[in-house]
Amino acid sequence: MRVSGRIQQPIIRAFIDRVGGVTVDDCSAVSRRLALELDNADVIRTSYTLEVSSPGLDRPLVTLGDFNRRRGCEVRVGLKGVKKQVVGTIVSADRKLVLQTPTGQTEIAFDKVEKGLLKF
Numbered sequence: 001m002r003v004s005g006r007i008q009q010p011i012i013r014a015f016i017d018r019v020g021g022v023t024v025d026d027c028s029a030v031s032r033r034l035a036l037e038l039d040n041a042d043v044i045r046t047s048y049t050l051e052v053s054s055p056g057l058d059r060p061l062v063t064l065g066d067f068n069r070r071r072g073c074e075v076r077v078g079l080k081g082v083k084k085q086v087v088g089t090i091v092s093a094d095r096k097l098v099l100q101t102p103t104g105q106t107e108i109a110f111d112k113v114e115k116g117l118l119k120f
Helices: 024-041 064-069
Strands: 002-006 009-015 049-053 074-079 086-093 096-101 104-109 113-118
Touching: 009 024, 024 049, 064 086, 074 096, 086 104
Parallel strands: 009 049
Antiparallel strands: 002 009, 074 086, 074 113, 086 096, 096 104
């Protein structure tokens, strides 16, 4: 969660994510619950703007959790010290990132992964 804007009218931005993606209904439900919690806790004593959204499809995947939430999705993976990217569908992400590529399964040590991007 981030807070920005003027002291008299702060903007609170919350980002939510989950396996399978986030829907507008998810954002709406979290917004209602978070607004209720903020109002009950009385942590912000002025009026505020609350924005709840997903991190977006173009957000880089950098942690194991990022890759695991996108299992089954096609990604482009950049490797540290290598210009060529690996393209494949995420099978799993543990100590190794396992991708299904056109030539078969490819295992990449996670410490060699720079970042991944969903392929559209």
